[in-house]
Amino acid sequence: MTxxxxxxxxxxxxxxxxxxxxxxxxxxxxxxxxxxASGEILGVIGPxxxxxxxxxxxxxxxxxxxxGEIRLExxxxxxxxxxxxxxxxxxxxxxxxxxxxxxxxxxVLMGRYPHAPGRFFESEADRARSREAMAQAGVLxxxxxxxxxxxxxxxxxxxxARALCQEPRLLVLDxxxxxxxxxxxxxxxxxxxxLRRGAGLTVLLVSHDLNLAAEVADRVLxxxxxxxxxxxxxxxVLDxxxxxxxxxxxxxVDKHPSTRRLTVHIVWGSS
Amino acid sequence: MRLLILIGLLLAxxxxxxxxxxxxxxxxxxxxxxxxxxxxxxPSVTEIIFALGGEERLVGVTDFCDWPPAARRKPSVGGMVAxxxxxxxxxxxxxxxxxxxxxxxxTFDELxxxxxxxxxxxxxxxxxxxxxxARLGELAGRGAAVPPLVERLRARVRRVVAAVRPYPxxxxxxxxxxxxxxxxxxxxxVTELIExxxxxxxSATSPGAYPRLGLEAVVASRPEVIILAxxxxxxxxTLRATWTRLATVPAIQAGRVDAVAGELLHRxxxxxxxxxxxxxRIIHPEAQVAAPSRAAGGARR
Amino acid sequence: xxxxxxxxxxxxxLLAAVTILAGAGALFVGSAPISARxxxxxxxxxxxxxxxxxxxxxxxxxxxxxxxxxxALAVAGVGFxxxxxxxxxDPAILGVAGGAAFGVVVAQLGGVGTTVLAALGxxxxxxxxxxxxxxxxxxxxxxxGRLPLETLLLAGVIVGLFFSAAITVxxxxxxxxxxxxxxxxxxxxxxxxxxxxxxxxxxxxxFGVWLILGRARQLNLLALGEEAAQQLGVExxxxxxxxxxxxxxxxxxxxxxxxxxxxxxxIVPHAVRLVLGPDNRLLVPGALLAGATFLLVxxxxxxxxxxxxxxxxxxxxxxxxxxxxxxxxxxxxxxxSLSP
Numbered sequence: 001m002t003x004x005x006x007x008x009x010x011x012x013x014x015x016x017x018x019x020x021x022x023x024x025x026x027x028x029x030x031x032x033x034x035x036x037a038s039g040e041i042l043g044v045i046g047p048x049x050x051x052x053x054x055x056x057x058x059x060x061x062x063x064x065x066x067x068g069e070i071r072l073e074x075x076x077x078x079x080x081x082x083x084x085x086x087x088x089x090x091x092x093x094x095x096x097x098x099x100x101x102x103x104x105x106x107x108v109l110m111g112r113y114p115h116a117p118g119r120f121f122e123s124e125a126d127r128a129r130s131r132e133a134m135a136q137a138g139v140l141x142x143x144x145x146x147x148x149x150x151x152x153x154x155x156x157x158x159x160x161a162r163a164l165c166q167e168p169r170l171l172v173l174d175x176x177x178x179x180x181x182x183x184x185x186x187x188x189x190x191x192x193x194x195l196r197r198g199a200g201l202t203v204l205l206v207s208h209d210l211n212l213a214a215e216v217a218d219r220v221l222x223x224x225x226x227x228x229x230x231x232x233x234x235x236x237v238l239d240x241x242x243x244x245x246x247x248x249x250x251x252x253v254d255k256h257p258s259t260r261r262l263t264v265h266i267v268w269g270s271s
Numbered sequence: 272m273r274l275l276i277l278i279g280l281l282l283a284x285x286x287x288x289x290x291x292x293x294x295x296x297x298x299x300x301x302x303x304x305x306x307x308x309x310x311x312x313x314p315s316v317t318e319i320i321f322a323l324g325g326e327e328r329l330v331g332v333t334d335f336c337d338w339p340p341a342a343r344r345k346p347s348v349g350g351m352v353a354x355x356x357x358x359x360x361x362x363x364x365x366x367x368x369x370x371x372x373x374x375x376x377x378t379f380d381e382l383x384x385x386x387x388x389x390x391x392x393x394x395x396x397x398x399x400x401x402x403x404x405a406r407l408g409e410l411a412g413r414g415a416a417v418p419p420l421v422e423r424l425r426a427r428v429r430r431v432v433a434a435v436r437p438y439p440x441x442x443x444x445x446x447x448x449x450x451x452x453x454x455x456x457x458x459x460x461v462t463e464l465i466e467x468x469x470x471x472x473x474s475a476t477s478p479g480a481y482p483r484l485g486l487e488a489v490v491a492s493r494p495e496v497i498i499l500a501x502x503x504x505x506x507x508x509t510l511r512a513t514w515t516r517l518a519t520v521p522a523i524q525a526g527r528v529d530a531v532a533g534e535l536l537h538r539x540x541x542x543x544x545x546x547x548x549x550x551x552r553i554i555h556p557e558a559q560v561a562a563p564s565r566a567a568g569g570a571r572r
Numbered sequence: 573x574x575x576x577x578x579x580x581x582x583x584x585x586l587l588a589a590v591t592i593l594a595g596a597g598a599l600f601v602g603s604a605p606i607s608a609r610x611x612x613x614x615x616x617x618x619x620x621x622x623x624x625x626x627x628x629x630x631x632x633x634x635x636x637x638x639x640x641x642x643x644a645l646a647v648a649g650v651g652f653x654x655x656x657x658x659x660x661x662d663p664a665i666l667g668v669a670g671g672a673a674f675g676v677v678v679a680q681l682g683g684v685g686t687t688v689l690a691a692l693g694x695x696x697x698x699x700x701x702x703x704x705x706x707x708x709x710x711x712x713x714x715x716x717g718r719l720p721l722e723t724l725l726l727a728g729v730i731v732g733l734f735f736s737a738a739i740t741v742x743x744x745x746x747x748x749x750x751x752x753x754x755x756x757x758x759x760x761x762x763x764x765x766x767x768x769x770x771x772x773x774x775x776x777x778x779f780g781v782w783l784i785l786g787r788a789r790q791l792n793l794l795a796l797g798e799e800a801a802q803q804l805g806v807e808x809x810x811x812x813x814x815x816x817x818x819x820x821x822x823x824x825x826x827x828x829x830x831x832x833x834x835x836x837x838x839i840v841p842h843a844v845r846l847v848l849g850p851d852n853r854l855l856v857p858g859a860l861l862a863g864a865t866f867l868l869v870x871x872x873x874x875x876x877x878x879x880x881x882x883x884x885x886x887x888x889x890x891x892x893x894x895x896x897x898x899x900x901x902x903x904x905x906x907x908x909s910l911s912p
Contacts, residue, residue, distance in 0.1 A: 017716060060803045086805030097657070097797045101850035110793050114805035120789060120853065121577050166804070334881055349603070349881040352756045356764065357626050358880040361604030372749045375756070377763065384766060385629055453748055481748045 004074060005035035006170050006202050007059065012068035014058060028226045029054055032068070036170070041196060041203040043217030043234075045210055047247055050223045052206045056172055059204070061085050073169065086114035090168035092160050094175045096147060104150070104158050105143040108134050111165030130165050136195075137161035138187070152179035160188075164195075171195070172204045177212055189216055214238055214262040222246065238262055292409065294390040296371070302388065305412050306365035312354060312378070313370045316392065317342050318540030319404055322420060325411030331362045338534070338542070356381055366390055366410065372480075394539035395458045395480065397428070397467075403539065424544045428467060431551045434558040435469025443470035443554060444494035444522065447481055447533070449513065452489060456482045460543070461536050468550035469558070470496060490520055496554055497522040500533035529553045580854055587861035591639065594865045598635050598872045599627060603879035633764040637773065638871040638885075639864040641762060641830050642840075644777045644822040646863025649837025650855050651784040651819035654791040655812060656725045659845075662838040663823040666724075667705045667731030669834075672827030673758060674735045675701020677742050680754055695769070695828040702824030705731050710816070719812045721798070760833035760886025762871045769829065776825045781860060783818030787811055788852035795850070833867070833886045835893040840866055842900070 012032040029051045036042050044052050057063045058070060061077055070077040072088060090111070100107075111133065112126040122130075134140040137157045142150065147158060156179055163171055173192075177185045189212070195201045207213055213220050213234065220237040222229040224246045230237040235255075243251040243264065250267035290302040310331035311317045317336040320329050332345045333354060348358040351373050359367065359382065367382055368390045379389045390410065394400050401421055408417035443465050447453040455461035456477035465472040473492035474484060497514060511530070517523055531553070535546035551560040600611050604626045613619030614627035645663060652661040663669060679697035712727035713719055739758075746754055765773070784791075790811050793801040798808045826833065840863040841855065848854045870888040877883060 057799070062799050062802050081805075082802060082807055083805035086803060089803075091800070091803045093797075093800055093803075097795070100795060101845075102792070102795065106792075106851065107796075110796065110804060113789070113793060117805055347880055349879075352752050353761065353882045353884075355603040355875065355880040355882055357602045357604035357630050357875075360626050360630065361606075361622055363622055373752075375753050381764065385625060448748070479747060483745075483748075 004038070006038050006073055007036040007204075008069075008071040009034050009058075010069045010071070012058065012065045012070060014054060014063065014065045016054075016063075029058075030226050032228060034221060034228060034231055036202060036204060038169075038202055039196065039200055040218045041192065041205060041216055043213030043220045044204065044206045044223060045208065045213050045220060046223035046229070048208070051226055052223060053174060055223075056091060056174055056204075056206060059172065060089055060091055083114045083117050086166065088168055089170045089172060090163035090166035091172045092156075092163045092174060092176060094178055096155055096159060100147050103144055103146050104134070104139055104161075105130065107147055107158055108139075108143075108161045108165050111162040114166060129167065130161075133161045133165035136164055136191070153181060153184045156180060156184070156188075160191075168201070170202045170204060172206070174206050175208065176205065177207070177209055185212070192216060210238065210243075210264040211262075214264065234262055238264060292390065292406070294406075295393055296391045298389075298391070300366065300388045300390055302365055306410055308362065308364045308366075309411065310348060310359055310362055310364040310367045311336065312348070312351060312367060312374050313392065314338070314534075315394070315538040315540045316368045316370075316403075316407060317345075318538060318542060319407050320411055322541045323404070323408050323411060323413040323416045325407070325413040325416075328411050330364060331359060338538075338540075354378060356385070359387070360385060368392060368407070368410070395460055396463050397460070397543070400460075400539045400543055401425075404541070420541065424541060427544050428547060431547055431560055432467055432469075434560050435551055435555045438469055438555050438558060440469060440471045441495035441554060442473050442493060442521075443496045443498065444473050444489060444492065445498045445500070445536075446514075447500050447537070449499070452484045452486060453481050454484045456480055460539060464536060464543070464547050464550055465554075468547055468554050470550070470554040486517075490517055493521055495521045495525065495527065497528045498550070498553060499528065499530045500536065501530050502533045576851075576853075580857070583848060583854065584857050584861065587858060587865075591861050591865045591868075594868050595635050595639060598638075598868055599631050601872050601876050602626065602631055603875070604630075630764045633767070633770060634762055634871070634875075635868060636770055637762050637765055637829065638868040640770070640773050640777050641826045641833065642836055642867025642870075643860040643864040644780065644826050645833060645836040645867070646840035646844075646859035647781050647784055647856055648819040648822040648826075649841045649863075650852065650859045651791075651815045651822075652837070653841055654794060654852055655815050655819070656721050657795060658725060659842065660838070661725065662834070663819065664832065664834055664837070665732060666728030666820070666823075667709050667735060668702050668728075668820045668823045669827050669832040670732040670735030670739070671705020671708075672698040672702035672824055673832045674738050674742075675699070675704075676757060676827075676831070677739050677754055680750065680757070681742060681746055698828035699824055701735075702820065702827055705735060706816075706820040706824070718809055719816070721812070724812075724816070756884065757831050759884035760831040760889070761882075761884045762830050762867075762874075765829060773825060773829055777822060780818045780822035780825065781856070783814055783821070785853075785856045787814060788856050791815065791852040792850075831884075831886065833889055835889040835896070836863055836867055839889075839892060839896045842896075 009032045012029065014029045044055060046052055054063070058065055061082060064078070072080060072085065077085065109122055109126065109130045112122050112130060116123070131140065134143060137160045139154065139157050139161050142154060147155060150158065156176065176188055180188060192203055196203060205213065205217060217234060219232055220234045221231045222237050222242070229246055230242060238253055240251055240253050243253065252265045252267055254263045254265065256263070290305045292300050294300060307328055308330045309320070309328050311320065311329060312333055314333065314336045317329065317332050318338050320326060321339050321342060326341065329345060331348045332342055333351050334347050334349060335351060336342045336345070346362060348362070349355040352375050364387060366388045369379060370393050371391050372393050379391065382389050392403055392406070394403050404421055405417050408414045445455055445461050445465060447455065454474035454477065455472060456474055456479045458480040462472045462475050473494050474482070477484070499511070499514070511528060514528055515523055522528060531549055535542050535549060548560050548562070551558060600608055606623050606626060610619055610623045611627050614623040648663040652663055652666060653659050675697040709724070709727045709731045710719070712730065713724040743751070743754060790806050793804055793806050794808065794811065802808045841859050844855055844858045844862050848858045867885065871885045874883040874885040874888050
């Protein structure tokens with residue numbers, strides 16, 4: 001890597017505080033050490049409840065590590081304010097809360113908050129940037145509609161637009177294709193590639209969809225049981241014995257001879 | 272010499288005929304002259320003022336001031352707890368007579384803030400009633416009417432006491448309110464009236480003016496006469512039914528349960544003596560205490 | 573000036589005009605028979621002393637109190653609803669009104685008003701009760717220095733129930749002749765309070781409104797969910813604490829001066845939201861004015877409809893509550909809040 005990594009995790013450990021009764025599986029992230037290079041797309045994969053979303057929370061200072069250090073663009077995360085972090089890192093969450101009352105335009109405009117948190121109203125420049133973001137995500141035509149009236153896929157693109165509106169260096173996507181049909185999945189992938197090329201955006205992609213990660217990511221980080229199982233190019237991480245062991249079910253990985261594209265298949269159990 | 276002139280000037284400058292009265296809180300009320308316009312926030316006070324013949328100076332009453340019937344024709348300022356300050360002010364009173372047992376203190380504060388003097392009264396015993404009549408006589412400029420009225424009332428009380436003296440004193444339960452059971456306590460006016468009427472209130476030692484009593488305590492006190500208070504002139508068949516179920520109580524066994532019009536005994540105006548006579552007739556029918564000449568609500572079986 | 577700022581200005585100007593008109597109109601209503609000319613005369617310093625007394629010392633302060641209380645309750649309602657992301661949150665639900673009511677009942681039973689403490693009055697007791705309640709709610713709901721919203725709502729309901737029960741106990745042992753007074757207070761009443769008290773009321777309310785209005789933009793972001801708001805740079809814990817304090821302060825102030833008046837904090841934010849939308853930057857000032865007007869109209873009715881006797885204003889607002897809930901129910905089942 002020639003440029004300094006945007007994000008560095010050094011020996012980070014974390015566990016959720018256990019209120020009263022212990023959780024069924026006490027959760028720990030242990031000794032996480034990795035970096036996200038500027039301009040790369042890093043995919044984070046692993047079984048459910050292994051800590052993928054917790055990585056996002058640590059990165060955005062929603063929770064703080066028990067030990068270890070996280071650096072964002074060279075600065076320790078703990079030294080940055082929330083607004084500082086939000087100016088550089090934008091999260092596209094899985095879903096919007098139910099009964100969310102705002103329109104698409106109002107929602108996307110919220111992304112401008114970290115750039116001028118002291119303002120009461122957004123500026124004209126904010127509005128212009130917000131319109132651009134909506135256009136990039138393909139929701140400009142829906143601007144005046146209440147978000148509650150949109151389909152799952154449209155909502156996904158609205159939160160993406162909001163994240164783009166934040167003008168981040170690092171875009172974090174939490175299960176971005178969860179509600180999308182094939183066409184929109186393809187569009188999302190194309191958009192990510194365009195953004196990376198054009199805006200020099202770095203992307204952290206958390207997904208349970210291995211094929212998406214294989215397709216889009218430059219590197220893949222496989223989490224298992226709170227630790228990094230493997231990190232590296234998709235071909236080196238997504239091999240059959242590793243995946244079968246980590247996911248606990250038989251898996252087949254095909255590599256297309258000419259495109260060299262990886263496809264992960266589940267071996268459905270016989271009756 | 273100059274000192275004498277100074278003193279003379281000072282004396283001359285003192286307001287002539289200044290009216291100073293001290294109410295039952297101990298507050299001194301100072302007016303430039305005797306009050307000509309009185310607002311009464313207490314039905315008892317209204318009754319007394321009418322009985323003294325001072326109703327010309329009474330310019331405002333409450334919705335509850337219903338005796339004598341002429342009182343209903345006076346302008347009303349609303350209820351007792353939240354009378355309309357505007358209505359009071361619009362009547363331009365010189366003084367407002369109120370009670371700290373029925374009116375709210377917020378009303379006193381507000382009236383005094385508006386510069387309207389408030390004269391607060393209450394009564395827990397017959398002597399208080401007499402004192403109240405005297406005070407109101409002074410306020411209403413009817414001081415001359417006080418001694419005859421008081422003497423008439425005292426004479427009637429003496430007659431009652433004399434009439435019931437020969438007879439043994441039954442235990443009397445007076446029920447101010449049936450649910451929860453509220454009875455007259457040590458400080459209640461009704462307790463004294465029962466005593467004078469030749470009975471002994473079973474709740475005479477209970478603290479306060481009108482404490483609550485549990486039904487068990489009622490039964491345990493074994494009253495020989497039960498008197499139920501009626502409010503607002505309605506009949507009380509359902510109340511009676513509750514009590515007649517308590518078969519072990521002597522009063523029930525003897526069939527000595529009566530109802531009386533509550534306002535005769537709870538207001539502390541001149542009709543309190545009517546109430547006394549009524550109690551005497553119920554407790555000691557054999558004493559044959561005469562009925563009052565005015566029809567003021569009698570006992571019904 | 574940006575477009576939304578202009579829009580806000582126009583809406584506020586309209587609402588303010590309505591409020592002023594309502595306030596002026598209420599000056600002409602009352603149980604004292606004063607002509608319109610008499611009212612105007614009193615306002616400009618002429619007219620008889622009865623007119624001046626009634627208009628300037630009775631009607632004007634009471635109108636001011638109604639405007640202040642209505643605005644405070646409505647803004648508190650907006651704050652609590654945004655905080656809990658629950659459009660059915662009412663200031664009373666969070667136990668603060670119950671605590672204040674308890675404080676006043678204790679004071680009345682303790683004979684406050686007849687002693688030296690009369691100078692401080694019931695106001696202080698109500699305030700103390702409200703703060704105790706808010707404190708207990710916070711203590712129950714807070715953990716690890718954070719204020720989870722689900723437990724906040726639950727804690728508020730619990731504390732409210734507790735104080736309700738406590739009040740019931742006190743009422744059941746109170747002296748018979750004091751009962752009417754206590755119950756009267758509990759219905760919620762506006763009175764012509766002194767200029768000093770009005771000033772204090774106004775100052776407290778201004779502070780409470782500022783606490784909430786100053787964070788109106790952040791409250792919008794809170795609707796995204798606490799985590800998402802934090803990821804956008806909002807200091808969610810500080811925001812929640814500040815809005816909680818502001819809304820509790822507003823509620824406590826009103827209960828201290830006027831008793832527990834219900835439904836304003838529930839109905840007015842809803843009505844304003846229907847017209848102005850969910851943006852708290854419009855909603856807070858809009859609710860302030862709409863709430864002021866609403867309570868003023870309710871109080872004018874209360875002191876006039878069975879004149880010279882007066883109804884408690886809480887009775888009028890309660891009457892508005894049932895039809896409002898019917899409307900809510902029908903609008904929800906009609907449009908359907910489930911998304912495709």
